[in-house]
Amino acid sequence: MLNKTFNKIYDTDIGYSFFNSKIAMISSAVLFIIFLCSIFAGVVSPYNPFDPASVSLMDAFTPPSWSEGGSPSFILGTDQQGRDMFSTIIYGSRISLIVGFASILFAMILGVFLGVTAGYIGGRYEIIVMRVTDVQLTIPSILMALLVNGIAKSVISQSMHSEMAIYVLIFAIGISEWPQFARVSRASTLVEKNKEYVSASRIIGLSNVLIMFKHILPNILRPLLVIATIGLALAIITESTLSFLGVGVPPTTPSLGTLIRFGNSFLFSGEWWITFFPAIFLIVLALSINLLGDWMRDALNPKLKIR
Amino acid sequence: MSLLKVKNLNISYPTRKETIVASKDVEFTLERGEILGIVGESGSGKSTIANAIINLIDPPGEITSGSIKIDNDELRDNEELIQEIRGKKIGFVFQDPQTSLNPLFKIKDQLIETIQTHLNLDYQDALKKSIQLLEEVGIDNAEKRIEDYPHQFSGGMRQRVVIALAISCEPDLIIADEPTTALDVSIQHQILELLKDLTKKRNLGVMIITHDMGVIAETTDKVIVMRHGLIVEQGDTKELLTNPKSNEARSLVISVPPTNKKIDRFKLISPDGKEITSDSKNLTKNIIKTWGARENTNQKLLELSGVTKIFDDKSLVSNFSFGSKNETAAKVVKAVDNVSFELFEGETLGLVGESGSGKSTIAKIITGLVRPTNGEIFYNNLSLYNSKRKYQIDKSRGQVQMIFQDPYSSLNPRFKVRDIISEPIRLFQKNISSSELTKNLYDLIDIVGMSRQSLDRYPHEFSGGQRQRISIARALATRPRLLICDEPTSALDVSIQAQVLNLLKDIQDELHLAMLFISHDLPVIRQMCNRIVVLKNGIVCETKESEELFNNPEHPYTQELIRLMPKIESII
Numbered sequence: 097m098l099n100k101t102f103n104k105i106y107d108t109d110i111g112y113s114f115f116n117s118k119i120a121m122i123s124s125a126v127l128f129i130i131f132l133c134s135i136f137a138g139v140v141s142p143y144n145p146f147d148p149a150s151v152s153l154m155d156a157f158t159p160p161s162w163s164e165g166g167s168p169s170f171i172l173g174t175d176q177q178g179r180d181m182f183s184t185i186i187y188g189s190r191i192s193l194i195v196g197f198a199s200i201l202f203a204m205i206l207g208v209f210l211g212v213t214a215g216y217i218g219g220r221y222e223i224i225v226m227r228v229t230d231v232q233l234t235i236p237s238i239l240m241a242l243l244v245n246g247i248a249k250s251v252i253s254q255s256m257h258s259e260m261a262i263y264v265l266i267f268a269i270g271i272s273e274w275p276q277f278a279r280v281s282r283a284s285t286l287v288e289k290n291k292e293y294v295s296a297s298r299i300i301g302l303s304n305v306l307i308m309f310k311h312i313l314p315n316i317l318r319p320l321l322v323i324a325t326i327g328l329a330l331a332i333i334t335e336s337t338l339s340f341l342g343v344g345v346p347p348t349t350p351s352l353g354t355l356i357r358f359g360n361s362f363l364f365s366g367e368w369w370i371t372f373f374p375a376i377f378l379i380v381l382a383l384s385i386n387l388l389g390d391w392m393r394d395a396l397n398p399k400l401k402i403r
Numbered sequence: 404m405s406l407l408k409v410k411n412l413n414i415s416y417p418t419r420k421e422t423i424v425a426s427k428d429v430e431f432t433l434e435r436g437e438i439l440g441i442v443g444e445s446g447s448g449k450s451t452i453a454n455a456i457i458n459l460i461d462p463p464g465e466i467t468s469g470s471i472k473i474d475n476d477e478l479r480d481n482e483e484l485i486q487e488i489r490g491k492k493i494g495f496v497f498q499d500p501q502t503s504l505n506p507l508f509k510i511k512d513q514l515i516e517t518i519q520t521h522l523n524l525d526y527q528d529a530l531k532k533s534i535q536l537l538e539e540v541g542i543d544n545a546e547k548r549i550e551d552y553p554h555q556f557s558g559g560m561r562q563r564v565v566i567a568l569a570i571s572c573e574p575d576l577i578i579a580d581e582p583t584t585a586l587d588v589s590i591q592h593q594i595l596e597l598l599k600d601l602t603k604k605r606n607l608g609v610m611i612i613t614h615d616m617g618v619i620a621e622t623t624d625k626v627i628v629m630r631h632g633l634i635v636e637q638g639d640t641k642e643l644l645t646n647p648k649s650n651e652a653r654s655l656v657i658s659v660p661p662t663n664k665k666i667d668r669f670k671l672i673s674p675d676g677k678e679i680t681s682d683s684k685n686l687t688k689n690i691i692k693t694w695g696a697r698e699n700t701n702q703k704l705l706e707l708s709g710v711t712k713i714f715d716d717k718s719l720v721s722n723f724s725f726g727s728k729n730e731t732a733a734k735v736v737k738a739v740d741n742v743s744f745e746l747f748e749g750e751t752l753g754l755v756g757e758s759g760s761g762k763s764t765i766a767k768i769i770t771g772l773v774r775p776t777n778g779e780i781f782y783n784n785l786s787l788y789n790s791k792r793k794y795q796i797d798k799s800r801g802q803v804q805m806i807f808q809d810p811y812s813s814l815n816p817r818f819k820v821r822d823i824i825s826e827p828i829r830l831f832q833k834n835i836s837s838s839e840l841t842k843n844l845y846d847l848i849d850i851v852g853m854s855r856q857s858l859d860r861y862p863h864e865f866s867g868g869q870r871q872r873i874s875i876a877r878a879l880a881t882r883p884r885l886l887i888c889d890e891p892t893s894a895l896d897v898s899i900q901a902q903v904l905n906l907l908k909d910i911q912d913e914l915h916l917a918m919l920f921i922s923h924d925l926p927v928i929r930q931m932c933n934r935i936v937v938l939k940n941g942i943v944c945e946t947k948e949s950e951e952l953f954n955n956p957e958h959p960y961t962q963e964l965i966r967l968m969p970k971i972e973s974i975i
Binding site for chain 2: 112292298301311315
């Protein structure tokens with residue numbers, strides 16, 4: 097049964113390309129493990145770093161287990177509060193991934209909606225939407241996210257800050273990423289719009305909303321999927337940058353960026369592992385997503401199809 | 404000694420799943436001063452042979468065995484020799500003149516570059532020769548035009564330049580792969596005449612690859628019929644076209660629409676020799692039951708009066724208009740200019756014209772895809788556009804449907820056939836029960852001659868002809884009274900074309916549909932239509948009964964069109 101499904105997948109062009117690309121297989125395996133770990137963080141990690149009862153200040157600054165003074169109970173060592181690094185990284189990646197996925201989803205919904213409608217409706221509406229995206233593309237996304245974050249912080253009351261922080265972050269990153277989606281979906285919509293199946297739907301008398309979202313949208317998903325994957329890596333990095341700068345998630349629920357920031361202050365005193373391991377983890381995560389995105393771009397491109 | 408001698412040629416394309424044999428034991432010879440035609444349906448391997456001769460087969464294709472000899476020099480696996488004779492001894496003319504010239508170089512540079520690569524001439528002599536060549540292929544004012552870029556030439560002129568390039572190095576052999584497929588009838592005629600002329604004058608061997616039997620009949624001396632990589636028959640053109648011996652050739656020749664008379668239906672023979680009979684009469688019974696019997700009342704169904712469409716690039720002008728409006732007014736293009744005609748129930752009206760004559764625009768105006776600038780369109784005496792020129796789709800209630808040219812883009816690739824056909828049904832019968840819907844679907848898929856299993860498949864699993872059938876089923880789903888067919892068969896092979904045309908005829912007879920049939924192909928129009936409107940540059944030249952028009956054309960443009968169309972006589 098399993099064998100049959102595998103053969104079926106292998107038979108498709110995309111499946112064939114996947115199983116013949118080492119990069120795609122390795123990076124997706126890495127991602128699979130990371131996703132599993134962060135979903136089942138409670139089971140995988142040996143400690144719960146957010147539970148004050150399990151943390152002892154006595155264990156602070158324990159180096160990784162293999163180096164001198166290391167303890168086998170803390171594989172990657174501990175940070176300044178005595179939290180196990182391995183556990184904090186897994187919990188941290190969970191937050192980074194949640195923010196990454198949610199913000200890309202937000203950016204995609206907003207961007208695709210504006211892009212498809214702009215491409216299909218055209219006219220003045222299209223010009224306005226596309227000029228807005230042009231303007232926004234001139235602003236670096238980090239700056240945009242910082243700006244949104246700053247405004248949100250001043251609007252939301254102090255007591256709500258830590259609760260709302262993650263939503264603000266998702267909104268801020270999402271807002272800075274949507275122009276990519278808008279551009280790509282507008283361009284693809286312009287191509288699809290002139291195809292005869294769209295004319296046929298119009299002659300039948302379907303409403304424009306149905307034509308846009310039932311007929312055109314499924315046909316432009318491929319390129320969107322590719323930029324969404326690459327955008328995901330970007331969103332995770334943006335989140336880490338913001339957290340590193342101290343405007344991201346609150347320190348009580350650290351993400352990867354927050355962990356790197358914590359460790360940064362101890363770099364010169366020799367406790368390198370506090371910043372090193374989260375940073376390596378972030379690099380592996382972002383790289384795997386990017387490599388998978390690259391492969392997907394080639395595999396979904398009919399012009400580069402492997403026979 | 405023959406100019407070109409191909410022996411036992413085998414070409415295959417190994418792919419991941421299977422090895423496709425593109426040519427199998429192909430053997431033929433070509434003499435100087437002779438035009439050889441290779442004809443076959445798409446995928447029959449005719450272009451592969453041409454590419455094999457100049458060693459331009461796309462990977463992963465490869466010649467597995469056989470020999471190709473030019474003047475007794477073996478070309479196979481002899482890259483050095485091929486390099487030398489490609490362009491020099493063999494000239495190549497491609498299908499699309501838009502892309503076969505480099506748009507960034509002047510004609511002059513492209514010609515001189517080719518000449519200097521192969522002939523030992525200095526720049527001045529090469530230039531002189533280039534001008535001579537352009538004059539030879541019939542470009543007026545060659546000395547000046549040689550300084551122009553490709554985009555400054557029209558399609559036909561560009562193909563002349565390509566031919567000039569092909570003959571620039573005094574080749575012995577010219578291979579022309581669908582040289583006139585992208586061109587209008589009148590230009591096609593000129594290009595073919597030019598090729599014939601050059602063949603005689605320069606004693607060339609010419610190989611024309613085409614799917615168009617008319618071109619074969621008009622130009623070639625010998626013809627090869629191919630199917631699935633095999634030569635099924637070869638011989639003298641006239642002999643083969645009037646009396647094909649093999650079943651495959653017969654099935655191909657018999658489905659070509661004859662130009663000399665109107666036949667009732669195309670007689671179809673499958674390549675294995677059996678006659679294909681389809682009786683859609685029985686199949687339409689069910690649909691007539693659900694639709695209710697229709698009487699053919701010969702009422703006026705559609706009327707266009709004074710319809711004009713002006714294309715000005717409004718999207719740019721109105722938003723970024725800095726100059727005065729008058730400046731832009733001078734540049735407007737009248738795609739349709741004051742066109743009026745009437746269409747009666749149960750009749751087929753043909754719209755014929757060359758590219759740019761506005762025939763597709765008229766179809767789009769009737770279906771509401773393009774707004775007319777001026778004029779009125781009445782469907783059942785109700786105006787289809789209101790005072791604000793907005794299309795009133797409820798005036799026709801889906802009774803106007805359209806079948807498109809390109810079967811590959813007219814079906815949504817993400818929808819199953821079932822969903823494609825049921826969508827319009829659901830739209831017009833909001834609370835249809837699912838059993839009734841299924842019955843409707845079966846009726847429609849039966850009437851177009853497809854199996855019921857095909858409902859659960861995606862469009863990409865079907866061939867072009869089958870997709871066109873699905874398109875027809877979708878168009879019929881709204882129970883139309885008027886069917887607009889915009890070049891419905893021009894993307895199809897002749898035998899499939901004949902089947903689809905038969906189907907359209909049957910459907911019309913049984914369901915008493917009015918049909919507006921748009922085509923550039925005069926023989927097809929003659930077979931399909933009762934009356935014909937001839938268009939040129941958006942203006943109606945002539946509207947006449949079909950036989951009357953062909954036997955006795957009045958307008959000089961119509962006379963010219965009919966004179967120039969490649970003629971092929973019915974063998975039935």
